[in-house]
Amino acid sequence: MEAKVKEIVQRYSGDKSYLVPILQDVQKEFNYLPKDALCAVSSNLNVPISRVYEVVTFYKAFSLKPKGRYQLSLCMGTACHVRGAELIARNVEDILGIKEGDTTADLEFSFETVGCLGACALGPVIVVNGEYHGHMNIAKSTKLLKNLGKKVATDDQD
Amino acid sequence: MTKIKSFNELKSVQERLKAGRDPKKPCITICVGTGCLAYGTQKLVDNFREELAKRNLAGKIDFRTTGCHGFCERGPMVVIHPDKVFYQRVGLTDAGEIIDKTVLKGEIIDRLCYVDPATGQKVIHEDDVPFYKKQTRLVFGQNSKVDPKSLEDYLAIGGYTALGKALTGMKPEAIIQEVIKANLRGRGGGGFPAGWKWDSTRKAKGDPKYVICNADEGDPGAYMDRSLLEGNPHLVLEGMIIGAYAIGSSQGYIYARNEYPLAIENITLAIKQAREAGLLGENILGSGFSFDVKINRGGGAFVCGESSALFASLEGRAGEPRAKYTHATDKGLYDKPTNLNNVETWANVPFIIDKGADWYASMGTAGSKGTKIFSLVGKINNTGLVEVPMGTKLREIVFDIGGGIPGGKKFKAIQTGGPSGGCIPEKYLDMGVDFDELTKIGSMMGSGGMIVMDEDNCMVNVAKYFTNFLVSESCGKCVPCREGIRRMRDILKDITEGKGKEGDVELLEKMATAIIDGALCALGSSAPNPVLSTIRYFRDEYVAHIKEHRCPAGVCKDLITYSVSAEKCTGCTVCSKVCPTGAASGERKQVHKIDVAKCTKCGACRESCKFEAIIVR
Numbered sequence: 001m002e003a004k005v006k007e008i009v010q011r012y013s014g015d016k017s018y019l020v021p022i023l024q025d026v027q028k029e030f031n032y033l034p035k036d037a038l039c040a041v042s043s044n045l046n047v048p049i050s051r052v053y054e055v056v057t058f059y060k061a062f063s064l065k066p067k068g069r070y071q072l073s074l075c076m077g078t079a080c081h082v083r084g085a086e087l088i089a090r091n092v093e094d095i096l097g098i099k100e101g102d103t104t105a106d107l108e109f110s111f112e113t114v115g116c117l118g119a120c121a122l123g124p125v126i127v128v129n130g131e132y133h134g135h136m137n138i139a140k141s142t143k144l145l146k147n148l149g150k151k152v153a154t155d156d157q158d
Numbered sequence: 159m160t161k162i163k164s165f166n167e168l169k170s171v172q173e174r175l176k177a178g179r180d181p182k183k184p185c186i187t188i189c190v191g192t193g194c195l196a197y198g199t200q201k202l203v204d205n206f207r208e209e210l211a212k213r214n215l216a217g218k219i220d221f222r223t224t225g226c227h228g229f230c231e232r233g234p235m236v237v238i239h240p241d242k243v244f245y246q247r248v249g250l251t252d253a254g255e256i257i258d259k260t261v262l263k264g265e266i267i268d269r270l271c272y273v274d275p276a277t278g279q280k281v282i283h284e285d286d287v288p289f290y291k292k293q294t295r296l297v298f299g300q301n302s303k304v305d306p307k308s309l310e311d312y313l314a315i316g317g318y319t320a321l322g323k324a325l326t327g328m329k330p331e332a333i334i335q336e337v338i339k340a341n342l343r344g345r346g347g348g349g350f351p352a353g354w355k356w357d358s359t360r361k362a363k364g365d366p367k368y369v370i371c372n373a374d375e376g377d378p379g380a381y382m383d384r385s386l387l388e389g390n391p392h393l394v395l396e397g398m399i400i401g402a403y404a405i406g407s408s409q410g411y412i413y414a415r416n417e418y419p420l421a422i423e424n425i426t427l428a429i430k431q432a433r434e435a436g437l438l439g440e441n442i443l444g445s446g447f448s449f450d451v452k453i454n455r456g457g458g459a460f461v462c463g464e465s466s467a468l469f470a471s472l473e474g475r476a477g478e479p480r481a482k483y484t485h486a487t488d489k490g491l492y493d494k495p496t497n498l499n500n501v502e503t504w505a506n507v508p509f510i511i512d513k514g515a516d517w518y519a520s521m522g523t524a525g526s527k528g529t530k531i532f533s534l535v536g537k538i539n540n541t542g543l544v545e546v547p548m549g550t551k552l553r554e555i556v557f558d559i560g561g562g563i564p565g566g567k568k569f570k571a572i573q574t575g576g577p578s579g580g581c582i583p584e585k586y587l588d589m590g591v592d593f594d595e596l597t598k599i600g601s602m603m604g605s606g607g608m609i610v611m612d613e614d615n616c617m618v619n620v621a622k623y624f625t626n627f628l629v630s631e632s633c634g635k636c637v638p639c640r641e642g643i644r645r646m647r648d649i650l651k652d653i654t655e656g657k658g659k660e661g662d663v664e665l666l667e668k669m670a671t672a673i674i675d676g677a678l679c680a681l682g683s684s685a686p687n688p689v690l691s692t693i694r695y696f697r698d699e700y701v702a703h704i705k706e707h708r709c710p711a712g713v714c715k716d717l718i719t720y721s722v723s724a725e726k727c728t729g730c731t732v733c734s735k736v737c738p739t740g741a742a743s744g745e746r747k748q749v750h751k752i753d754v755a756k757c758t759k760c761g762a763c764r765e766s767c768k769f770e771a772i773i774v775r
Contacts, residue, residue: 016474017454017472017473017474018454018474019474019475020454020455020456020457020471020474021416021454021455023457024416024455024457047474051475054475054476055457055474055475055476058457058459058476058477058478058633059456059457059458059459059476059477060457060458060459061416061457061458062457076378076627077378077379077535078378078379078535078536078573078576078607078609078623078624079378079379079535079536079541079609081378081620081623082536082537082609082610082611082615082620083536083537084761084765086623087760087761090760091738091760091762094738094758094760114417114458115376115378115417115458115460115627116376116377116378116379116380116381117417118192118193118375118380118381118384118385118417118418118533119192119193119196119230120193120230120379120381120533120535120536120541121193121230121231121233121535121541121542122193122196122197122230123535123541125196132195132196132197134196134197137765138736138760138761138762138765138766139736139762139765139766142736142738142762152738
């Protein structure tokens with residue numbers, strides 16, 4: 001881990017002002033920000049760990065907890081909101097049994113809501129590991145989760 | 159590309175590239191903006207490349223991937239030059255058919271043509287599509303002409319001419335005067351005159367001076383900056399270099415949202431290309447002027463669109479704003495004189511320098527010149543990016559360009575200015591849109607998001623939505639914003655849950671005033687706007703929630719019940735199949751019913767019913 005972090009820091013020539021992008025790259029590498037990685041960033045970049053922690057907890061993009069195999073981001077931009085994204089969010093939460101921002105205990109699913117993704121023509125939109133699923137509605141979101149291997153309440157009726 | 163060492167050399171490179179392009183040669187262009195890519199357009203691009211190679215046509219027919227054309231509703235989109243045949247909602251394996259029929263034989267494929275819903279007429283050419291016809295695509299129009307990954311494309315349409323002109327024929331002061339005369343106002347939200355900002359930064363003491371491009375487009379429902387940066391990065395870069403020369407800056411930054419990976423990829427490449435071509439870096443075009451640009455990615459914090467918070471983030475700290483006792487033009491990034499403009503503002507600069515301030519100022523209204531790109535989204539038929547002269551009526555934008563509201567629903571409001579703006583009711587639809595008019599009626603221009611809402615949208619819920627957004631995005635530094643907005647949200651939540659009390663609306667208004675006066679930064683002091691504007695224009699909805707415990711639009715869960723219309727229900731059983739709790743039930747071909755005790759009001763039955771038989775009251 002130490003070596004990987006070192007390499008990322010060197011990519012930015014050890015420039016402290018790139019702390020945010022460095023942490024983004026570290027997160028991309030490990031899927032979240034483990035404590036050891038943060039300590040490695042701190043020592044390699046010569047920035048106090050308190051400052052690293054402050055930055056990590058300030059910006060929404062960072063996660064101190066591991067993320068699931070399937071990362072679901074539901075767009076909550078205004079356009080998606082007026083087209084009913086809120087109902088979809090509740091549906092996903094109900095099916096996964098977690099609140100937005102959390103990960104299922106089996107580390108299969110992470111669910112988050114995000115600000116505008118700028119794909120408003122497709123709204124409401126869910127992105128699963130980078131793949132866009134547009135024109136979402138409640139039934140489609142149920143189907144999407146089902147296709148990803150989640151057992152849903154309406155299964156018994158089929 | 160080899161280094162271009164002078165303006166004259168630039169001109170001859172442009173000429174050479176232009177001459178190498180036969181305007182009569184068939185060229186297939188395809189939009190690969192983020193919106194179209196989300197439709198899976200990359201597969202169509204691969205399909206075209208394959209089919210062209212199969213037919214040995216690679217040299218005979220040009221194929222160009224371009225940035226966003228704006229008509230996102232109709233993606234994937236293909237335009238075939240020179241006739242500009244316009245195909246929309248193209249299938250991902252339609253490439254072979256398009257090449258064989260349209261490109262080689264000139265036949266039109268009816269299935270792929272746009273049909274004007276108003277007239278039922280088929281539209282063949284891009285320029286005749288009503289969505290485009292009524293726009294003035296000054297800044298955004300170039301997107302469809304260039305491959306964002308090609309500097310040659312940009313040079314072939316005369317790109318970097320304005321830079322050459324500025325560096326060789328104009329004094330920095332003259333450039334600033336030109337921008338002042340054009341009255342270019344900041345497109346990021348505030349609408350501050352860019353020329354005066356440049357002037358202050360130029361005159362400020364301190365070295366080095368920084369110019370920054372704010373690409374932290376955080377307003378939900380606005381994506382014009384992304385589309386410019388990813389669709390025509392050299393235009394933005396050219397504007398920045400001209401600005402830097404006028405201001406006397408040698409270092410620039412682009413601060414972009416990390417959620418915009420394609421924009422970051424394209425601008426990164428553009429910077430590299432510009433450096434290699436001598437348009438960026440040391441001794442630009444042999445003028446002796448040197449300037450370079452670095453890119454920094456944001457961490458997903460809305461507040462970082464605010465200038466002082468953005469500086470903090472650029473310095474590698476948490477993005478908290480600071481009190482502005484001194485202007486950023488005196489002490490900004492690293493406490494040095496800093497000029498910050500947003501993407502669209504920078505993209506306007508080359509046009510002003512190239513064609514002159516008088517030409518530019520001939521478009522628009524008395525106080526707002528030029529054009530503005532809006533992202534027209536929400537309950538609208540033609541979702542997309544729209545560029546119109548300042549002062550264009552809202553009604554024209556929503557109905558003539560946007561094609562009105564889907565499903566024959568009634569227009570209720572249009573929201574502008576993001577979380578700092580407001581909701582505009584129908585009675586103002588004939589108002590011309592510019593910076594000052596929007597402010598007058600309690601909204602603002604913001605970065606140009608326009609979210610259309612119809613009769614099914616609850617305005618109290620919309621106010622709660624924005625306030626919720628601001629609660630989670632408040633940086634927490636000042637009390638009025640951190641605590642005040644949270645309390646406003648709690649009150650709004652109570653109202654939507656039927657727990658509203660008499661006097662709540664007045665309390666919200668009172669709190670709003672305190673937050674406006676007391677918040678540290680512009681985002682905090684504009685945060686109450688969505689609440690204030692909905693109270694101002696839709697007070698009756700608040701009253702219905704509080705006094706009658708009723709949500710007129712049928713949105714707020716705690717105030718509605720689901721039932722089945724006996725007249726409309728055909729007994730198709732769809733609702734009972736999608737209902738996750740078994741609340742909706744009934745025999746085939748019999749009127750169904752919903753058990754209120756079991757119903758979680760998830761909405762699945764309503765959206766799946768083809769006969770609109772689910773009643774929500």
